[in-house]
Amino acid sequence: MAANYILAIDQGTTSSRALLVDSRGRIAGLGQEPFTQHFPRPGWVEHDPEEIWASTRDAIRDAFVAAGAGPGDVVAIGITNQRETLVTWDRRTGEAMGRAIVWQDRRTAGICDELREAGHEALFARVTGLTLDPYFSGTKLTWLLRHQVGLRARAEAGEIAAGTVDSWLMWKLTGGRRHVTDFTNASRTLLFDIRRGRWDDGLCGLLGVPAAMLPEVQPSQSPFGDTDEGVFGRAVPILGIAGDQQAALFGQACFETGQAKNTYGTGCFMLANAGAEAVESRNRLLCSAGAGMAPGSPEYAVEGSVFVGGALVQWLRDEMGVIERSEDIEALAETVPDSGGVAIVPAFTGLGAPHWDPYARGAIVGLTRGTGKGHIARAALEAIALSSAELLGAMESDLGRRVSELRVDGGASRNDLLMQMQADFAGVPVVRPKQTETTALGVAYLAGLGAGTWGDREEVAALREVDRGFEPRISEDERAARQARWADAVTRSLGWAAPE
Numbered sequence: 001m002a003a004n005y006i007l008a009i010d011q012g013t014t015s016s017r018a019l020l021v022d023s024r025g026r027i028a029g030l031g032q033e034p035f036t037q038h039f040p041r042p043g044w045v046e047h048d049p050e051e052i053w054a055s056t057r058d059a060i061r062d063a064f065v066a067a068g069a070g071p072g073d074v075v076a077i078g079i080t081n082q083r084e085t086l087v088t089w090d091r092r093t094g095e096a097m098g099r100a101i102v103w104q105d106r107r108t109a110g111i112c113d114e115l116r117e118a119g120h121e122a123l124f125a126r127v128t129g130l131t132l133d134p135y136f137s138g139t140k141l142t143w144l145l146r147h148q149v150g151l152r153a154r155a156e157a158g159e160i161a162a163g164t165v166d167s168w169l170m171w172k173l174t175g176g177r178r179h180v181t182d183f184t185n186a187s188r189t190l191l192f193d194i195r196r197g198r199w200d201d202g203l204c205g206l207l208g209v210p211a212a213m214l215p216e217v218q219p220s221q222s223p224f225g226d227t228d229e230g231v232f233g234r235a236v237p238i239l240g241i242a243g244d245q246q247a248a249l250f251g252q253a254c255f256e257t258g259q260a261k262n263t264y265g266t267g268c269f270m271l272a273n274a275g276a277e278a279v280e281s282r283n284r285l286l287c288s289a290g291a292g293m294a295p296g297s298p299e300y301a302v303e304g305s306v307f308v309g310g311a312l313v314q315w316l317r318d319e320m321g322v323i324e325r326s327e328d329i330e331a332l333a334e335t336v337p338d339s340g341g342v343a344i345v346p347a348f349t350g351l352g353a354p355h356w357d358p359y360a361r362g363a364i365v366g367l368t369r370g371t372g373k374g375h376i377a378r379a380a381l382e383a384i385a386l387s388s389a390e391l392l393g394a395m396e397s398d399l400g401r402r403v404s405e406l407r408v409d410g411g412a413s414r415n416d417l418l419m420q421m422q423a424d425f426a427g428v429p430v431v432r433p434k435q436t437e438t439t440a441l442g443v444a445y446l447a448g449l450g451a452g453t454w455g456d457r458e459e460v461a462a463l464r465e466v467d468r469g470f471e472p473r474i475s476e477d478e479r480a481a482r483q484a485r486w487a488d489a490v491t492r493s494l495g496w497a498a499p500e
Contacts, residue, residue: 003028003073006453007063007236008444009056010437011081011165012244013102013266016055018063019437020074021444023453025463027437029067031059038099043106043349043497049087049096052165053172057231071232077173078240078447080247080439081165083188086140088151088162088213094176096168097160098148101140104266104307104349108139109358110499115139120206127203129187129194129278129287131356135305137164138190142207155210162213164188166241173238175228181215182224183289184246192217194278194289194300219294220246221446240446242291244439245269249301250291251442252407252433253461260395260403262388262422263439264412267352268309270391272399274300283394284354291446302398304353304391308346308362309384310412315348316380322373329377330417336374341366343489344376344383351490354394361496365489384412385421386486392426393483405429405469409438416470423470427479430470 005028010017014037020029033055038046064070084103089096101107112132115121121132130136141162145152154160161171164185170178186192186199191209193200197217204211218224220242226235242250245263249271252261257275262268279287279302290299313329316322323329343365345351350358364379396402406428412418413432423430435441445460454460472479 003069004075004453005067005069005073006444006448006451007060007074007077008440008447009060009077009079009169010244010440010443011052011056011079011169013082013104016052016059017440018056018059019440019444020063020067020069021441021448025435025441027435029063029065029069031062031066033058033062045102045104045349046099047085047102049089049100049168052100053169056169071234071236074236075453076237076239076447076451077227078443079166079169079238080242080244080443081169081185083164083185083243083245084135084137085165086137086144086162087165087168088144088160089168089171091159091161094171097151100165101144103135105140106134106349106358108134108143111139111142112358115206124190124203127193127200128190130190131284131286133356134358135352136188136190138203138207138209141209141213145208152210155213158212160213161215163215167215170224170238170241173227173231174225175230177228178225179215180224181217182220182241183217183293184220184243184291185241186217187289188243194287197293197295220291221450223450237451238447239450240443242443242446245271245303246288246291246301247442247446248409248439249273249442250445251438251440252409253464254407255457255461258399258401258403259407260392261407261409261438264309264384264408264410266309266311268306268384268388269303270388270395271301271303272395272403274302274399276300279398281398283397284356285394285398286353291442302395304394306384306387306391307350307352308348310410311348312344312346312380312383313412316377322376329381330415332374333378333381333417336372336378339379339382340368340371340375342371342375342379343486344379345489345493346383347493351493353391355490355494357494359495359498360493363489363493365492381415381418381421385418385425386483388422389425389483390486392428403428405431408432409436419470420473423472424474425479425482427472427476429472432467432469434465434467
């Protein structure tokens with residue numbers, strides 16, 4: 001008798017993953033395939049879209065093997081993805097037009113400056129809920145259209161498709177029949193009106209983007225199309241798509257206004273459910289569509305992004321040789337009682353919210369002759385926690401309410417020392433679920449709701465189980481002093497790579 005699994009495709013920044021989720025919200029099988037990171041110039045980050053697709057297929061195969069299952073056991077598919085990474089491809093052949101420009105890429109800082117100097121920043125903020133920054137995919141598309149010979153003419157003729165990674169995977173999964181995205185991914189492009197729920201012609205004009213390139217947009221929980229039989233041997237409905245951070249917010253069951261989560265991955269991404277009204281941030285945070293948004297039923301999320309989180313630990317491992325494995329950092333950091341006055345600002349690709357400085361660069365300050373590896377490791381964990389604490393304070397100000405607890409997920413949330421630091425520096429309880437794969441679970445829940453695996457959000461919320469909570473242990477005075485010291489370190493990294 002066939003099982004009834006939801007296949008969750010989780011296409012991330014450094015690997016593609018696939019998970020088979022059962023009706024109890026448990027993972028029956030998982031596959032994961034890394035892929036190549038390309039850094040052709042300082043500040044540039046690229047992926048090969050064909051390698052993304054190949055790694056996704058391999059991850060799906062491995063998940064089936066791990067679960068002892070096959071395509072016949074899958075009732076629906078959900079897709080979650082690295083959001084702002086841009087792919088362009090030929091509609092006729094289905095081949096990518098070149099490497100994808102990754103969300104971390106900083107090459108479009110000059111284009112953002114042009115738009116800002118022309119007085120358009122307020123317009124983009126009002127319509128899209130975003131700020132002018134290379135982070136978002138719209139200016140990446142502008143850059144390609146300016147620099148790739150012949151691309152504009154072909155785009156205007158309708159020969160070229162452009163989209164975020166979810167759209168690329170949808171095209172591949174459906175055999176080129178569907179060019180589509182969802183509200184959450186569309187809301188991260190600088191091209192989408194988050195209140196009207198559609199592409200904005202005026203913004204497309206300002207960025208020089210032909211509308212013919214863009215995908216159809218629909219709610220995160222809706223029928224997106226069926227897989228081509230050449231992919232799985234049968235047609236399987238794709239019933240859920242959401243950008244990774246909105247998917248994690250959904251997977252953490254943050255269904256009420258003010259509930260917040262922080263995902264510790266390559267970067268750190270903090271989101272709070274903002275309810276039915278789009279937030280106009282006073283603290284340079286972002287407002288995007290939530291996974292529950294649908295025509296006539298608005299749902300928004302307020303967000304802050306730390307571009308380098310877990311990537312700082314990877315840097316200490318791969319480039320600096322401070323640790324052999326990422327998980328070794330906790331034990332190393334615990335060999336010292338504090339960071340010895342060392343502070344690390346991991347602005348490798350600029351700073352995100354609330355600073356939004358693409359020209360900031362990484363800094364280590366406070367070094368002495370007595371500084372050792374343990375101090376560096378501890379300072380790295382503190383940097384992740386302090387960056388996130390800064391976001392939480394800005395978020396509470398924008399929402400006009402205190403966040404009662406911070407729900408955490410992602411690989412680094414398994415680090416107990418980091419989670420205790422987070423509770424201490426943010427001043428709120430930190431709650432870690434037993435299952436930290438909440439990004440994949442979020443999109444599995446979206447697809448499963450569409451397939452009838454779960455009847456409503458209350459059933460989904462009941463699946464969440466808590467592993468451990470972390471309560472703040474330091475005083476308000478110490479917390480304020482640590483946050484002030486962190487702010488001082490950040491100012492020293494700002495504008496470092498600004499053009500003269």
